[in-house]
Amino acid sequence: xxxxxxxxxxxxxxxxxxxxxxxxxxxxxxxxxxxxxxxxxxxxxxxxxxxxxxxxxxxxxxxxxxxxxxxxxxxxxxxxxxxxxxxxxxxxxxxxxxxxxxxxxxxxxxxxxxxxxxxxxxxxxxxxxxxxxxxxxxxxxxxxxxxxxxxxxxxxxxxxxxxxxxxxxxxxxxxxxxxxxxxxxxxxxxxxxxxxxxxxxxxxxxxxxxxxxxxxxxxxxxxxxxxxxxxxxxxxxxxxxxxxxxxxxxxxxxxxxxxxxxxxxxxxxxxxxxxxxxxxxxxxxxxxxxxxxxxxxxxxxxxxxxxxxxxxxxxxxxxxxxxxxxxxxxxxxxxxxxxxxxxxxxxxxxxxxxxxxxxxxxxxxxxxxxxxxxxxxxxxxxxxxxxxxxxxxxxxxxxxxxxxxxxxxxxxxxxxxxxxxxxxxxxxxxxxxxxxxxxxxxxxxxxxxxxxxxxxxxxxxxxxxxxxxxxxxxxxxxxxxxxxxxxxxxxxxxxxxxxxxxxxxxxxxxxxxxxxxxxxxxxxxxxxxxxxxxxxxxxxxxxxxxxxxxxxxxxxxxxxxxxxxxxxxxxx
Amino acid sequence: xxxxxxxxxxxxxxxxxxxxxxxxxxxxxxxxxxxxxxxxxxxxxxxxxxxxxxxxxxxxxxxxxxxxxxxxxxxxxxxxxxxxxxxxxxxxxxxxxxxxxxxxxxxxxxxxxxxxxxxxxxxxxxxxxxxxxxxxxxxxxxxxxxxxxxxxxxxxxxxxxxxxxxxxxxxxxxxxxxxxxxxxxxxxxxxxxxxxxxxxxxxxxxxxxxxxxxxxxxxxxxxxxxxxxxxxxxxxxxxxxxxxxxxxxxxxxxxxxxxxxxxxxxxxxxxxxxxxxxxxxxxxxxxxxxxxxxxxxxxxxxxxxxxxxxxxxx
Numbered sequence: 001x002x003x004x005x006x007x008x009x010x011x012x013x014x015x016x017x018x019x020x021x022x023x024x025x026x027x028x029x030x031x032x033x034x035x036x037x038x039x040x041x042x043x044x045x046x047x048x049x050x051x052x053x054x055x056x057x058x059x060x061x062x063x064x065x066x067x068x069x070x071x072x073x074x075x076x077x078x079x080x081x082x083x084x085x086x087x088x089x090x091x092x093x094x095x096x097x098x099x100x101x102x103x104x105x106x107x108x109x110x111x112x113x114x115x116x117x118x119x120x121x122x123x124x125x126x127x128x129x130x131x132x133x134x135x136x137x138x139x140x141x142x143x144x145x146x147x148x149x150x151x152x153x154x155x156x157x158x159x160x161x162x163x164x165x166x167x168x169x170x171x172x173x174x175x176x177x178x179x180x181x182x183x184x185x186x187x188x189x190x191x192x193x194x195x196x197x198x199x200x201x202x203x204x205x206x207x208x209x210x211x212x213x214x215x216x217x218x219x220x221x222x223x224x225x226x227x228x229x230x231x232x233x234x235x236x237x238x239x240x241x242x243x244x245x246x247x248x249x250x251x252x253x254x255x256x257x258x259x260x261x262x263x264x265x266x267x268x269x270x271x272x273x274x275x276x277x278x279x280x281x282x283x284x285x286x287x288x289x290x291x292x293x294x295x296x297x298x299x300x301x302x303x304x305x306x307x308x309x310x311x312x313x314x315x316x317x318x319x320x321x322x323x324x325x326x327x328x329x330x331x332x333x334x335x336x337x338x339x340x341x342x343x344x345x346x347x348x349x350x351x352x353x354x355x356x357x358x359x360x361x362x363x364x365x366x367x368x369x370x371x372x373x374x375x376x377x378x379x380x381x382x383x384x385x386x387x388x389x390x391x392x393x394x395x396x397x398x399x400x401x402x403x404x405x406x407x408x409x410x411x412x413x414x415x416x417x418x419x420x421x422x423x424x425x426x427x428x429x430x431x432x433x434x435x436x437x438x439x440x441x442x443x444x445x446x447x448x449x450x451x452x453x454x455x456x457x458x459x460x461x462x463x464x465x466x467x468x469x470x471x472x473x474x475x476x477x478x479x480x481x482x483x484x485x486x487x488x489x490x491x492x493x494x495x496x497x498x499x500x501x502x503x504x505x506x507x508x509x510x511x512x513x514x515x516x517x518x519x520x521x522x523x524x525x526x527x528x529x530x531x532x533x534x535x536x537x538x539x540x541x542x543x544x545x546x547x548x549x550x551x552x553x554x555x556x557x558x559x560x561x562x563x564x565x566x567x568x569x570x571x572x
Numbered sequence: 573x574x575x576x577x578x579x580x581x582x583x584x585x586x587x588x589x590x591x592x593x594x595x596x597x598x599x600x601x602x603x604x605x606x607x608x609x610x611x612x613x614x615x616x617x618x619x620x621x622x623x624x625x626x627x628x629x630x631x632x633x634x635x636x637x638x639x640x641x642x643x644x645x646x647x648x649x650x651x652x653x654x655x656x657x658x659x660x661x662x663x664x665x666x667x668x669x670x671x672x673x674x675x676x677x678x679x680x681x682x683x684x685x686x687x688x689x690x691x692x693x694x695x696x697x698x699x700x701x702x703x704x705x706x707x708x709x710x711x712x713x714x715x716x717x718x719x720x721x722x723x724x725x726x727x728x729x730x731x732x733x734x735x736x737x738x739x740x741x742x743x744x745x746x747x748x749x750x751x752x753x754x755x756x757x758x759x760x761x762x763x764x765x766x767x768x769x770x771x772x773x774x775x776x777x778x779x780x781x782x783x784x785x786x787x788x789x790x791x792x793x794x795x796x797x798x799x800x801x802x803x804x805x806x807x808x809x810x811x812x813x814x815x816x817x818x819x820x821x822x823x824x825x826x827x828x829x830x831x832x833x834x835x836x837x838x839x840x841x842x843x844x845x846x847x848x849x850x851x852x853x854x855x856x857x858x859x860x861x862x863x864x865x866x867x868x869x870x871x872x873x874x875x876x877x878x879x880x881x882x883x884x885x886x
Contacts, residue, residue, distance in 0.1 A: 038738070042844065044655035050653055052848075133624040188627060191657040211666055212656035213844050214836035215742060238738065240844065241834045245725070245737070252730045255738055432847060437621055488621070 030233035032570040034442055035549075037562075038256040040246045042213045042239020046267040047196040048175040049127055049134040054560075057172050058260065059216055059237055061560040063110070064201030066165070066174035067101055067120070069563050071556045072284035074353035074462045076166065079563075080104055080115070080176060081201060082152075085165070096161030096511045101169070103152045108223035109178050110200035117148035120169065122179035124156075131187035136173040139461060143168055163510060163516045164463035171559040172460045176202065204230035204566035208220035214239060224566070231569040244268065250278040250544040257546045257570075260561060265405055266340030269542075276547075282341055283555030285352045287458040287467075289343070291329070291398075291534040293322050294494045298397070298449045302499065305483040306442075306449045307478060309494050314392045316451060321394075322531025325452075326414040327370035331363060331536050338408055339537055346538035350524040352557050353462045358521045361528055367419050374420060387421040394422045396451035399443075401431040406454065409536065415456075439486040446487040450492075456539055462558050464520065465508065470529050471495055472504045495532045548572055577874060584866045591862045592855075596641065599851050600634040628654050641855065651852030653845070660856035664838060668823065670741045671837040674753055675822045678760035683815065686765040687808075690772025694780065694807075695799055707770065712766025717759050722833035724755045739835040756833045760826055764818075771814060777808040809879050816872035820864035824857065 041055040064560035067081040076084045082102040083089030091100040107115040112355060123147040127134040138429040144159045145237060146168075156168055168174060178201065185193035197388070200206040200224075205218035218235040246259040258281075260268060273280070293316045302308040309404075315321050331345035347361035379387040379394060387394040398413070400406045407428055414424045429443045442449050459467040469490040473479045476496060481489040502522060507519040527533055543561060545551055548571045554561050625631050629640070639707065642650060650660040665826045694704035729737040736752050743749050780803055818870025834840070838857060845853040877883045 130623055133627045137620045212658050240840060249738055254737050423712060
């Protein structure tokens, strides 16, 4: 509560000095009334660096801002930064070891205090302290130090030269925190800060009241830098319920202006849109739904674990088998029937940023060719119609999370594989279990105790190092998911490939953007060509907005849908 | 009587301890992880995940965690929510008014409907009114609330645009507050009153044929007086027990209905906490529920004694 007291005290001192934005309230500020957002997951914490899920990031981004935002193409938009650093303007060091940000001048926190480079420094200190338990830590591991050059200039120095100078302080994971509100809460005390429930930032709104797991009410930030923004005098973010009825509240009853992430089957969504009250807000892409092939044997137990790196898979370790399986998946049909505008069939595992999407691959669905590949590899159909070789039958278990869309996808894949003479048993695991990281549960995606499994990885940074780390094995003991590391290794298919590792290592240090992009594309082509992962659908994030709500380019896979909420307006 | 209540209270302590152990054990064994949302996001490195687990105390063995929880609970500390770091009791108190208002009024409506209709259909057994009431009662408790809820939404919100279907607990306008409560209260009242009405009816019928009723009539009392003063008073004794046992549900909310209408009650808090493996909140809610059930059980027994002079506790 100390926070509330000091904030009030300060604003009264500064009132005389800086009511500029408040005075200019005439034009558009607050003229559009109340904006109502509906999320089927409810925010529980409003500190963006302690966020527990997407909903917390989105709810925090209404009040906090990053230095820059980045869109699906990898293009930057300065937010708190005055300009985009680049090699040409000298702000990105030629040796890849540092970057300098110039900050917008005259920006104030919602309590009236000035925003300076010191706040950026603080944000780094907050995240970097391991005791804080910041969930955004991953983007800051390569940062050696963040130091103020002057109050509106800040310099970030990296441990090792990196092409990814834009990882820290950009997009979802880069929101800047006020030092004066959180200075006392660095480290293990972080979760007790009053700020977490009543956050404020440099953004257009500040938290007015918050009921965790239910409703956030925001009011305007009186010190927001643009006197004509924001357009709405109040924002309400309501959480809970389910995606289908969230869509209904925008499309059919018009109770809400915006509903986030409508994971609803396409025909259902299409039907609701017929009411004509709202429109879709479609993101360019959000990661690929794919089938990972297990390179290890899920049915053999070695050293107390199945799917051990020491036991190669009886048939999935054969590249021709994997390629055949990939050829027999009808992704076009899957996209058309199940996804509509919500996703496209893709031949790539890496699709965002769009500049890294490979053009060397294409979608092929060819049962005959797949059968031919299996014949060549020596897999003969037995009397029961199932292929076998040397006493091994081509029987697979195929797992994913419980989700009606995913179960339908499984059916389509299974039908294709049946035509090859591969028998598939379908398995679905509750999402809460499947995606959990508990070492004691055999059904998690990381244990991968089945032959193939399907899920979609989203990632929040345009530098896909962590995402493509799924296939990297530079240090097998650390990188491959296994009992010894509590299945925390990123490489879930347990694929070991020298060529891939070489390219991956190069991509971490190659400073030439063109060459760097080329490496990622080669890696994608290798993964797909080797059939380690079978890409299915490039899924888009689909939200909905009322017809009279303008939201601008708010959909980016690397930023939150609320990042530009200052620009949202109501027409008419 | 005081002695009786004291003994009952004492004997409920081991029950409550056992309940707390079982619930804690089940929660500890249940799969899931407070950080589940992050698992598929490779941007969160494993060391960060481990760090947070350590901060939340999840890396300690289950018995240690139980003892810590129990000691804290006895000191009035119900623990913090893993998700929001808000004390569990504050989360519950924040949602209690909504539950008292929505679930409480649905309960009142149910009682107000069930008793008169139940009495009437018992008095006029097999009449048209009885047939209609019985039919509605069967429809009422054979239709699950998740069905009637969605049906109501489609009729009153989507087609007719009369009522909002997303509940906002921070509204202050009384008309808007009433409007948003109509559907959840209606759904729950329909469900509860159906069962209650049948219970009132059969309890009345049990009494109508009794000797004391014949005596009352023989005394020359009017039909109305016989029913209201004699049959109803005796007939309501078992109903009171049933009502008392239903009161804890008012405090704990209606899980399904709250989910459908996004009513931010304790039921929806329980569901989202279970989904997020937010153990302290789940523990607090289930344990409070257990305490309430035990207490109201005792209260029902005591009430029974007060209402029915034939029953005496020594």
